Amino acid sequence: MPDASSCPPSSSSSSSSSSASDAGPPVPPALWRDADFRRLWVGQTASQLGEHSSLVILPLIAVLTLDAGAGRVGVLRAVGQAPILLLSLLVGAWVDRWRTRTVMVLADLGRALALGAAALAGLLGGLGLPALLVVAFTVGALSVFFDVAYQASLVRLVERDRLTRATSAIEGSRSAAQIVGPALGGALVSLLSAPIAAASCALSFAGSFLSIRRIRRRESIPKRSERAPRVWRRIHEGLRFVVGDPSLRTVGLASAAFQFSFAATMTGYLLFLPRELHLSGGAVGLTLAATGPGALLGSLLAARLPSRFGHGAVLVSAAALGDGVMLCVPALRGPSVVTIPSLVAVNFVFGTFSQLVNVTVTAVRQAVTPDGMHGRVAATITFVGMGASPLGSLLGGFLAGEWGLRTSLLVTAAGMMLSPALMALSPLARLGRELP
Template identity: 40%
Template sequence: MVLRMPVIPRPAASGPLRIRDFRLLLAGAAAGQLGAQVTLVALPLVAVLQLNAPAFQVGLLTAAETAAFLLVGLPAGAWVDRMRKLPLMIRADVVRAVAMASIPLAGVAGVLTMAQLYLVALITGVATVFFDVAHQSYLPQLLPKDQLVSGNGALETIRSTAQVAGPGLGGGLVQLLGAALAIAADAAGYALSALFLWAIRQPEERPRPVPGASLRKDIGEGLRFVFGHRLLRVIAFTTGLGNFFTATLMATQSVFLVRVLGLAPGAVGLVLSASAVGGLAGALCAGRLAARLGQARLIWLSALVTGPFAVLWPLSGRGAGAVLFAIGSGVVFFGAVVYNVAQVSFRQALCPPRLLGRMNATLRFLMWGTLPLGALAGGALADAFGARTALAWCAAGFLAVPLPLLLSPLRRMRDLPATGPDEDTARPDSADAAEAASLG
């Protein structure tokens, strides 16, 4: 029998950065995100420069990276709720490190193919689904509810900082070492992330099995919780729509920047870093903006004000004209990060701990399941009509993203309702009364 020390409640005013285990979680996120951002530049460039893949195959590669959210997104939540979160995240990091390490090894041996890239993308995608669902479900175990916005803001700051440094570093590594060898940085990042997570000492009990539970029932309970809450429904639809067009962008931007604007790999990395600068600014400002404007109001304002800057992507040109692409990305991703901090913190505070994995997985399935579809659409549009036309469709899509929010009760609210999660689970639209009380 293993004796566990009781968990001493942390003072709410201490701040999340004073908690050792949260700092380790941040360090792991920094290592993993930096490597992943290098790959964001390097992996498409492996296909474009080293394997000379057409635009549709590059889109298919992006789709393969995110297909796991459609394939295993729903059952992943039920499985995560039955397991301890921390060991699961460590195993996912190890799998991703090994899979990514196979690319530079194959590149050195001269046997790298698109088939291997697709396989690695699928494997790392599945591991990422489990990691992300467990990660969002684990954070409320480290932090009290009133520090979730600060904690998520800190994680978004780390992610956005990695997005600033990663693309530039990735472009430089591709130019210096070649695209395949640059992927080694991602493998190292996942390995470091696993080591930081392994050092966390917060006790975590294995979830108790529920009598009569089954995978089908567990998935159904997660679906009922999400679809039974009006605000979660509209957030899921809006985010899924935004992710569809984000994937269209991701599938076509490397082809556009290299083959249309004629940028070298190092310049591609610098241009893509602009989106991360905007994201970093959004992460730093999200908490203060939520306090000043209200969390509910911030969700729809962030999408409405920044989305129109997407039109700068298809308007950008060679030379100095590439700056337009960078400005558009910076502003759009500023809004995206502010939006994410607000809505993720709301979801975590709303949901009971026993449902966190299923709630996050259901929302990931709905929100991120559109990513492979958007990537395939982007690749097909770029192949048929050119990358600039694909980006024009993408920009038009970003203009439509705020519409579901503007047609929802969120438009008339300042703050999000602190409804009882168990009541929402039991009664599908029990949020309505709380929403009405919060209008203003």
């Protein structure tokens, strides 16, 4: 169940995903004539592409430039994901009291500087693993701030009667970036070299900074008279609401199962392609890029299938197909003329059904969340869904070192199937064509 993160070919689930599932017409023209909304959408899209590209670029720098093994790649990915576990709940409470535009531009600026410094150090031959770990943690921490802030910003920026369509557009681009970003990162590394790819990623954050800082509408935010204990009470309210709602509780648990196993799978996957299948950098980029067209198809399907077959049925079947296809990867062997088309097909299917899950699950989350709770619910599901990712990355590196890449990849890919199983056994599977 993709989302709250990144997919082997890219990623995905529950912290959010797009609501294109209101299965309605495209975003009304009146919304696109709103200059501030356009600036937010452009900036958020550029930021998400940069964020999810960096999830592949930084590990590939370690593999291709520093010759890091499975254990070190696992540690690097875990360090980059640790801020989700450490900061999500606090950031969700804090952002409600800050101007989201300020949070977003500072997060973009910080990530652009961090990746730019990494690129420069890589070109000069002075980038080592400790510095790369610092960059990964910095980018991960600032991404938590940005991701929570843009969701709160949308509610403050867009009028209520246009909020559903605005959310569909914003979350649609985020979900697509989750799928396309890792593929783009792999392609950039193969075509431009790892340090130049990092510099390109920094430019993406710089573009987001320039777009979002042009937002002119002032936000109304609560007075900052609340004391620290109130922050913890607000966190508790978000946790209690998610735990108390059967659909949201299942979304969080299924997302956690997926993201844990996916993080472990991704660690081995980035090593499996060049070292076990002996694919060149260009071939790796080509196979990862196949998730992009799949994501586009998934977005189109998400606008039609839930209203025809029911949201629950679509969620369970799409998650089972998207996660299950990854079991084919460890079975691949032989010359590249066979493995490359097979990987392209696998990644295309994965991208299609991952995007379908992302879009549908966000529609469910938005439908059952009351006004005033969206920021905390999104942060809570991100925390629950993505919080175990660092442990998954560490496990993936450990298993790859102990069992070998092929066996560890089979085991971790099989673990991803726990996500659709949890959804199938929950009330989420019984959601019909109309959401509550």
